[in-house]
Structures are given as structure tokens and as C-alpha cells.
Amino acid sequence: MQDARLRLISVICLSIAAFTSVFGAILTLIWLFLSPGSLLPHLRSAALWIIILITGIIASISQYTGGEGISYFIRMSALILLAFTVYAGWRPGEYLDLSVWLFGKKAGFDIGLAVEMSIQGFHDASREFRRIFTAHTLKGIRPGIRIIPSVGFLLIHSRLMRAHDQADLLLSRGYVQGGSCCPEFRTTKKDIITGFCAVLILILSFFPVRDIFILRI
């Protein structure tokens, strides 16, 4: 999906739908599989499966103790997959455009800038993590729970240093508040159709399944 506005609307609709009911979650999964190009690379991601595994453990405990574990697992899995797909779909400057379009050139610019810098920070942290992990391996320190505190500390430290540098950079470029930005969006037919489907899924998720398929006898 290329239009960030439609993507935002779709994500809000699908998140509510997936969280509200199992039917909504299943429809969300179907919606995700409509554009497999952006979904399939994540199915090979170790992070995705680790998070789903943790969700599965929580769901199992919930089911075992009399809760709705299975429902929770399906709904959360759909939400996690949706989050991974949306995160990967980000292109630099996109959320700045979206924020300015939504909230204007003052508050919108500030919010957009903060979001862009945060996402950029996530990408940097991911690269940094691999580098720190390699440094541990080179020192003969085996990966495991023991290295989590030191890796976490290093990541936080490097992020804070980077944030400090970025703040200095913004200040030296004369940034005080707001900014000039002319957002541009490209809307394709596919965007409109998938966006419409997302709204439809939200509406359908509030109806019981038997009402939709006229299963009442």
C-alpha cells in the first residue's frame, strides 16, 4: 500500500477488528495475505516467531486456567503480523508527511519528526545490535541470558548518544519548532480497494458470524 493515509486508516480499522473478535482477526489475516509481497519476508523473521511463541505460552496458560486462550492467541497473532507488516512498509519521510497532513506544519511537523527519528532509531539499533552481538562472539562470550544486560545497556547508551548528537544537529540548523513540509501522496486503485476492504472488515467484525452467513435456523 503506497498511500500512507489509507495505510493508517487500514491499520486502525484492522487493529480494532482483530482485537474485537476472532472473526475480525481471521479476516485481518486474509487481508494481510492479499498482499503477500510485504508479508512473506516476515515469516522468516526470528523476532516474529519469538513474539508469537511468547504469546502462545501466555495463551496456553490462560486456556488452561479457564480463560479464552485460543481466542487471545488468534487475535494477538493477527495484531503482531499486522504490526510487523506496517513497520516494514515504512519509507523515510512518510510519517512526517502524514503527520503534517493530519496536524499541520507546527505540531504536525514536530510529531512527524519525532516519529521519523524514532523509526530511524529502531533501524539503527537493529544494526547496532548485530554489531554488539558480533563483538561478544569475537571475545569468546557465548550468546545467552547473561549477555542481555550488557547488550541492553550498550544499546541504550548508543541510542542516547545518537539522540544527543541529533539534538545538537537540529539546534545548529536553527530548528526551534515546526517546519515547512508539503506532503505528497500517491494513491493507486489497489490502495483504495484494500483500504475499503479494511473498513469492511471492521464493520463485519462487530457482527456475530452466524448473522453474516445467515446460519440462524
Next chain:
Amino acid sequence: MKLSLTGIEKSFGGWKCAAGAAFSPGVHLITGRVGSGKSTLALLAARVIRPDKGIVQYEGIHSHTLSFQYPENHVTTSSLEEEAFSYGVEPDHALDLAGINAGKTLDPFRLSRGELKAFHITCLSLRPWDLLILDEPFSALDCRGKMAASGNISERKKEITLVCTHEQHFLPRTDFLWEMRSGLLTYLGPVPEAIPSWQSATGPVRRLRAQGILPVNLTWQDILEAACRMHD
């Protein structure tokens, strides 16, 4: 002892790093323009990343390590003492050699990047590595630090040392010269014979070459000695 890179290829988007080489004991200097693939080659040689094609083979190499350009990437503890231990070296000796007058309990991140780099390079030099791969070992160091690091590297004659750098003045005593040319590792030959064909030669070497003078080697002293010959 030998490091062999056989038909190595690693692609990132439209850019490719390729190498076919065998590194014997001695100091191998690998130079090239920024973005020519020196760091990628270092990562491949250290087996940190896998090549898309080809094989990286270690023969008789029992210990190896890689030094990244940024020393903070190597910090794994919260004090200089623990940091020295993490390299397997004695903290007092390492701090003394690195010229750092700070308490052993100091957080490594309280040092400047140059001090941290000097400490890191010193810690590495105190361990006997069969294969030592240094990616930009002189960055962030001052002249004194660069000379000390060059001196340490020059002493490694029996082991394999790969130095990937675009340092212009303080180079180690080099046995073999290599060049990354648009992602392709090119062997130029032993030093000083290889100096005439060195495309990315340092400024001082280029100036000497223009006068028809070749230094015996690439250390600061060799350059000075050759410069003196220029005025004879």
C-alpha cells in the same frame, strides 16, 4: 598458517565485493577509497558475514579476531577493569600501555573515543592472535596513538595481520600491499616493489614517487628517510 579467500562474492543491492586471495604470515595492508569494500572484506575474512559465493578457509589458524572501526562496538562491560579481563589481559598493564590515567572502575564510555580506541587496540595487541583483522585501526587516534598502534602491528611478523585503512601518514611496516578497486580485491605485491602500482597511495608516497624516489617501506620513519634522499 594461511587464510584463503576462494572465489568470494558478497552483494549488497547493486554493489559487489569480490576477492580471491591467500594471506600468509606478515602484515598485509589493504587500502582503497571510501566505500570500496575494505570493511566488507574484513567482515568476510573474519567470518562475521557469509559470502554469497566462495569459501573462506583457515589453515593452521587457531585464534582470530576482528577490530571494528568504532571502539564502542567492542565494549561489553561497565568498567575498564572488566573490559580488560573480557579481552583476557591484565587491566593495569593495558591501561599503562594505552597511556590512560584513569581508575580501573571507570565506565569505558566516560573515555573519549580516541582513548577508548587506544585502549581497545592495546588490549588486542596483548593477546597472541594467529589472525588479526583490523578495520581502520588508526581512526580517532592522535599522532602518538597512531605511531604506537603502528609499532604494535609492525611487530607481528609470524602471524597474519590484515590492516584495512585509508590512513595517510602513520602506517605499519608492511610486507604485502593490496588494494580494493571498486569492490575487487587486487594484489599489488610485496613492499617496496608494489609501491609504483599503488593507485590509492598515501599523499607522502605519491609525492615521493613523483620525484622518482621509493621508500623502503611505509612507516613514518621510512617516508622521512626517503624524503631526505629527495634533497640529496
